[in-house]
Amino acid sequence: MSLRLPDSDAPESPDGRRHAPSAERNAESILAVLQAEAPKGRLLEIASGTGQHAARFARALPALDWQPSDLDPGNLRSIAAWRAHAAAPNLRAPIVLDAARPGWSADHRADAILIVNLLHLIPEPAATTVLAEAAAALLPCGRLFLYGPFLRDGRATSEGDAAFDASLRAQDPDVGYKDSRWVEERLAAAGLVSRWTSMPANNLMLVARRT
Numbered sequence: 001m002s003l004r005l006p007d008s009d010a011p012e013s014p015d016g017r018r019h020a021p022s023a024e025r026n027a028e029s030i031l032a033v034l035q036a037e038a039p040k041g042r043l044l045e046i047a048s049g050t051g052q053h054a055a056r057f058a059r060a061l062p063a064l065d066w067q068p069s070d071l072d073p074g075n076l077r078s079i080a081a082w083r084a085h086a087a088a089p090n091l092r093a094p095i096v097l098d099a100a101r102p103g104w105s106a107d108h109r110a111d112a113i114l115i116v117n118l119l120h121l122i123p124e125p126a127a128t129t130v131l132a133e134a135a136a137a138l139l140p141c142g143r144l145f146l147y148g149p150f151l152r153d154g155r156a157t158s159e160g161d162a163a164f165d166a167s168l169r170a171q172d173p174d175v176g177y178k179d180s181r182w183v184e185e186r187l188a189a190a191g192l193v194s195r196w197t198s199m200p201a202n203n204l205m206l207v208a209r210r211t
């Protein structure tokens, strides 16, 4: 991804762990939702980024078999370094996965799927495929956890969100915040029912399951 983001210059430890401030800030609130609602079994994390969440969440949720992944092979070094640091037996080695590639769900069935801060960074057709494939990958009692900033009724909910959305669209007119209703409709078309929870800093967490 060539977008310039607030965390683009995440500092790196000598062992290769990158430290994104946003992943540090939102970890506790995301973890609280997972602790309350994640089923046991295999969790596929899409767009793991630095790997901070994978390390922290896998340690805190030992009943989950945690599979981190990312589109960018360059991120796997940091994810693997966080994995070594966490030493959590339930945290698997990271894999490359393009979640916008049609058909990936057939090889990646999961009890839970976590996607944090991805949809606003990709074009609508790619986001449509991510949601459809995530829905298809879920096992019958599975849950999809989708966290990030969203438009609500077509509007950003704070000046900071409006500015960030505008900065993304200025870099690439095809990307930017998606509307929460648009996401819900895509998931409904894939047979999932959605519930939204307000999160700190105007973000939302969607928990979706099969109807």
Ligand SMILES: C[S@@+](CC[C@H](N)C(=O)[O-])C[C@H]1O[C@@H](n2cnc3c(N)ncnc32)[C@H](O)[C@@H]1O
Pocket (backbone or CB within 6 Å): 001, 005, 020, 022, 023, 046, 047, 048, 049, 050, 053, 069, 070, 071, 072, 075, 097, 098, 099, 100, 101, 115, 116, 117, 118, 121, 122, 126
């Ligand atoms: C803002 S980072 C979020 C990383 C992490 N989830 C977090 O919250 O710290 C966005 C991530 O999405 C990944 N990404 C972008 N397009 C993707 C795609 N089509 N499939 C999977 N990952 C993708 C990027 O490589 C990057 O690691």
